[in-house]
Amino acid sequence: MENKSTQTVVELCHLEKSFGDHEVLKDINLSVHKGEVISVIGSSGSGKSTMLRCINLLEIPTGGKIYYEGTDIESKEIKLTSYRAKVEMVFQQFNLFNNMTALDNCVKPQMIVLKRTREEAERIALEYIEKVGMSAYRNAKPSQLSGGQKQRIAIARALSMNPDVILFDEPTSALDPEMVGEVLEVMKSLAKAGYTMIVVTHEMGFAREVSDRVIFMDGGYIVEEGTPEEIFSSPKMERTKEFLSRVL
């Protein structure tokens, strides 16, 4: 992934978010380039997930702007639903639709949101379900799948929408240790395939190995960012060192 383009897909400018009096994000500035894999690390409550949820507008920012390909996503020029279809999210708790089979989880959103025909949507869905190694389980209901299998279907669902960016909100945190590997494998293959990804994670191995850039967040700020090498081998900030010494 050496030849990264410098085209900015998503840009956060002075992003702020408070819940009542509680300020979670204070001043976040971040540019995400096409094809880039960004890992976001930091302790619980540092605002990592909130930042991600703001990018998908599941949380409405209370200050600052988010730009998608140069357009303010809260302006009238962009439709919220079509923006969300471009910026897919993978959740810690999977959030597969419980009333649908694995296949329909990937097919229905395409039909409903992208107005694809059943035939076309199914072809695309099956392709990605195979990519995440879940073909055999395509007719299973979410309740019949293990955590790792659910998460792989959730990733296939996101991929089926042909997104520009995929946001991962602690995708392995709700999984049994032995299932973490299968999900990380899929994510690594996506990174290799050149998808733009923002990954909030506690998997330091993954962050170090796969990402192009690592962001360390603390207290609602991006404290430090750099290549995995810079962050993990020679962190500059005291706070980063302290955090890494506890998790590594």
Added chain:
Amino acid sequence: MQFFENVGNIITKYWPYFLKGLGLTMLIALIGTVIGLLIGLLTGIIRTIPLSKKKVVYYIQKTVNVIIAIYVEVFRGTPMMVQAMVIYWGYAFMNGGNTLPLIPAGIFIVSINTGAYMAEIVRGGIISIDKGQFEGAYSVGMTHWQAMIHVIIPQVLRNILPSISNEFVINIKDTSVLNVIGVMELYYMASKVQSMTWKIFETYLIICVMYFIMTYSITRLLRLCEKKLAGKNSYTICGSQSDPSAEIHVKEAE
């Protein structure tokens, strides 16, 4: 015995009355429950729309929510028998003595009353759905309406099916109060038969059994539906389980 003879006589002589009453009772209860459920679903969807940031829309939403709340409280808080009288004679009062046709009036009263209960049942059903289901739906780009129709409501319906069947059973029994406006349902028919035969105990015992058979069979039927909707617990893997390489492969894109 005199008693059984009387019952037998009443049934053989007046069965068309009972059957007609039974048919109308079922018709009103069924349509009333279905329309009531639709009212419940609609109000449930409206009440859970996230409040808009635009001032005008925000106030419209607030007003609609208040209207729904008043509707629910009024119709849950007053007896259906009284509602029937007020609506039926209220209409006549405002239209110079012209009354509503009886059967549609009965269906209307039962529907609007059931709707008030269903509104609360559906709201409870929607609240009980995990927030993640909404977030999952929103995150792929669905609107509130699409998320409701395709993801939330199917799950809500499954969860509230026992309450729906409960409402249906209540409606079968409660249509009897419509006799006050003269709807010819089962209770009304029984009072007619009774006035002709003067066998009060026997007549009402007959419809008592008829009511029970109706409600019991409906309960069983809906229980079967519940079981069917719950689906299987186990899952058979597509393709061959013994041979992993026998997995079905996807056709190449054209």
